[in-house]
Amino acid sequence: MVAPPLSVPDAVRGYLDHLVVERGVADNTLRSYRRDLTRYTGYLARHDIHQLNGVTEAVVTDFLASLREGDGENPPLATSSAARTLVAVRGLHKFATLDGVTPTDVAREVHPPAPPRRLPKALPLDRVERLLEACGRDDPLGLRDRALLELLYSTGARISEAVGLDLDDVDLTGRAALLSGKGGKQRMVPVGRPAVAALDAYRVRARPGLAIRGRGTPALFLNARGGRLSRQSAWTVLRTAAERAKITEPVSPHTLRHSFATHLLEGGADVRVVQELLGHASVTTTQVYTLVTVDSLREVYTLAHPRARG
16 A cells, blocks of 8 residues: 655655664764765756655656766766765665555666776786886895796786696696686696796796795795795785886786786787686676777877878
C-alpha cells in the first residue's frame, strides 16, 4: 500500500532520520548526505517537482547530467563527487519505495558515472636507458640493482615476480625466465641480451659475496644480509635510480612494466603476444596500453600532417 503523497523535503528528512536512528551513520557521512540531498531538492524544486512520487527515472538521469555539467545554480562536479551524490539520491528513492512512499524505485537503473580510465604511465625509451645507466656502480649492490632493473624492463615482470625468482628460474643460456604470477600461474618469458649480460655479471661477481652472509637461500636477488630481496627494497632500488637519473616523472613499481608493454606495442608487437608476456588473464586488460600508443600516434599525426588541424 502506497502512503499519501509526501513532499520532497519531508521525504529527505525521513531518510536522514532513518540513517541516524536505524543505520547509525557517522556525523561526517550524514553531513555529506544532507548536502547532496539539499542539492537534489533544489534541483527538483526548480523543475516544479515538489513531491517524491512526481520524480521519474528521466528526472534522476537529468539530475546526474546536471551534476557533471553544472546547472546555473551549482558548478559541475568531478566524477567522484557526482557518483557520491547519486549514491545519496539512490538511497533516498530506495528507502522511499521500501517505506511505501513511492510505488517504484525510479533511481534503481540510474548508475553512477564511471571514473575516467587512468592510462599507465610509461617512460620514453631514452629515460628508461638513463634509469638503467643510473645503476652503473661496479660494487655488489650496484651489479644487483642493474640486473634487477634490466630484468624488469626486459621481461615486463611485476616487482613481486622478479624478487620471487630463484636461481633455477632463470636460464641465461636459453635467455628465458620462469615467472610466477597472480594466482600461482607461471609463464616463461624471453630475456633480452642486455639483461642477460647484467644478470650474468651479478651472478658471477656479486651474488656469491652476498650469499655467504645469509643462510643459503635459493633466491636470485639477495639483500645486503644474504636474504631474499623484498618488494619494498626493490622499489627503493627503482626510486633511487630514478633520482640519480634526474627523472622528473613519477616512477612507481609498475613503471618499467608499463614501459615494456608500451614500447613493444609501439614496435609493432601483437596485443595478444604482449598479453601473454604480461601474464594478463584477459586481453582487455592489455588493450589499455594500446590507448597509450594511439595517443602517441595522434600527437605525431597532429604535428606532422598538413591537414591534421584543419
